[in-house]
Amino acid sequence: VVTLAQLGERGLIRRVAAMVRAHGGPPSPHGPGDDAAVLPDGTVVTCDVLVEGVHFRRDWSCATDIGVKAAAANLADVAAMGARPTALFLGLVAPGNVAVDWLDELTQGLVLESARAGAHLLGGDVSDGGQLVLAVTAVGSMDGRAPVTRAGASIGDRVLVTGPLGWSGAGLRLLREGRRDGPFIDAHRRPRPSYDLGPVLAELGATAMIDVSDGLASDLGQVCIASGVSIDLDLQPDAGTTLEEVMGGGEDHCLVATVPPGVQPPKGTREIGRVVAPRPGTTGAVTLRGEPVSGGWEHHR
C-alpha cells in the first residue's frame, strides 16, 4: 500500500489536479497549482491548513501572532494573484481544554490582520478534536483585472520584491537557539505583507507574481518552470540574515513580481534581479549572479 508519506504533499496535489482534469476540469485555467484559484467571475479563493507542532508552536508564538500569521499567509496568496482581499474564514479544530482566552486572542489576530488587508473575518466552523488545527480560507476580488499567474514571466522582465527577505528564516533560527525577541523573531511571528502592492503591480502590468512562502529560490523556481524562463538574482542578504535564509527560509510572505523592463518599480518595492533565457535543454532555474541556487528547480527536459 502506498501511503501519503511516500507520495508526499506535492505528489498528492498533482494527483488531485489530474483527477479534476479527468472530470472535465475547472472552468478556468487557474485551478490547482497557482497561489490561489480564480473563478470565472474574478473571485479569488485560497486555503491553508495549519497544524500545531507542524506549522506553529504555542510556546514560540502567542495566540494573536498565530492568528496574524495564519491570516497573512492566506491573504498574501490572494494579493499575489493581483487581487484585493475581501474575506477570511476559519475552520478550527481544538481540544476541549483550550482556554477561551487563547481562542479570543487567536480571533483577535485574524481580525486585526484581515483589517490590515482590507478584508473581514466573515465566518467559520469549530469542532472538537485531539490536535489544534486552523483551516484558513481567504477570498478576494480581481475587480475586473486579469489574474497574475506564475506563467507569464518574459525574458528581460525586472524582478521586484515588496519586503524584507530572510528575516523570517533568521527569526526561526534564533527561536531554535532559545532567543525569544528581536526584529527577526517578530518578522517570523508576524509577517507584514504589503497587500495593496498586489493590485498595484497587477495594474502596472506584472507578468508573474507569487508570495514568498516556501523560500525565494523554490517559489521563483515555480515561476521559472511555469514561464519557461530562468531568473538571475542580484541581491545581498540583510545584515543578520544568511544567504540560505534569504533563498530557502520562506514564510517572509512578501510579494515577488516580474514586470516588463520599462515599468518603474513602485514605492515599497525594490529590484532583485532579471528574467533571463533558460540554459538550453533545461526547465529554467534561479541563479545568483550567474551561479545556480540550491532549490532553484533546474531540471533537464
Add this chain to the structure above:
Amino acid sequence: VVTLAQLGERGLIRRVAAMVRAHGGPPSPHGPGDDAAVLPDGTVVTCDVLVEGVHFRRDWSCATDIGVKAAAANLADVAAMGARPTALFLGLVAPGNVAVDWLDELTQGLVLESARAGAHLLGGDVSDGGQLVLAVTAVGSMDGRAPVTRAGASIGDRVLVTGPLGWSGAGLRLLREGRRDGPFIDAHRRPRPSYDLGPVLAELGATAMIDVSDGLASDLGQVCIASGVSIDLDLQPDAGTTLEEVMGGGEDHCLVATVPPGVQPPKGTREIGRVVAPRPGTTGAVTLRGEPVSGGWEHHR
C-alpha cells in the same frame, strides 16, 4: 480558566461574531450566523471542519462516501442561501500512513458531488497531522439575486422541503445496530441535496431557507428565532423512520424554505407546514399539529 468545552461551539461562534462586530463588522449583514456568508458582490462562502471520530468513521463509510458527504453538507449550505454552487476547496490533515488509494477515493467523492452540484474542486492544501481532518470550503454565486436568509419568514407562508426527512438519522441508528446497508444507511452515507432547487425557490420568492443539518426542529427553530415567528408542521414520518429521527436526526441536507402562500410548490418539493404567529411573550417555536417539538427553541423573551 474557562475552556472551549465549557463555552461550547455555539458560544465560541457568538464570541467571534461579537469581536468581528466590535472591529467595524462585515460589509453585509450576512456574516457569522447564517448557513453561509454573502459578500457584497454576491459571492457566497461557507466552510465546515470534519474530524475523524467526531463527524465520520472510516469503518462506517468508504472514502468516496465521506468525500460525497463532506461536499454535500457545504454545497447544500450554499444552495440554502439561494445561490448556485461554483467551487469547492479541501484543506486536508492526514497521518502519513493513510493510503493514497483512500485519498484518491476521497477526492473522487468530492469531485463527483461537486459535479452533481454544478461546481468544481478548484484547490486545497494538505498537511501531516495526527488526526484525519477535512476542512471543506464551498463557494457559490447569487447571480444577482438577493440572498435568502433565515430571517424573512412571514406568518401565513408555506413551509416546503426538497427531500426525505429522517432517513439519515434512521441510517445512523441502523449503523449503530451493526447493519451495513439499505436505503437509510445509503442516505446517511450519501445525502443527495437538490441543489438546483435553492436558486429556484429564491426566484419564486422564498422568504427564508436552510438546509437540514442539525435536525429539522433545531434548524427551523433558528428560522423561528431569526424571523420572530412560529412554524406549525403537519407531516408523518416515512415508514421505517421515527418522529425523533425526522425532528432531531439531522444530516438529511435537504433544503427547507418558507414561501408566500400564493406560491405553488415547485416540482421536487412538498409542503410540510405553515408559518404561524408565535405565542405571546416567546421567541417562537416549532410545533407539530399545535404541540411543542423537542429542540424547537421556544424561549421566553
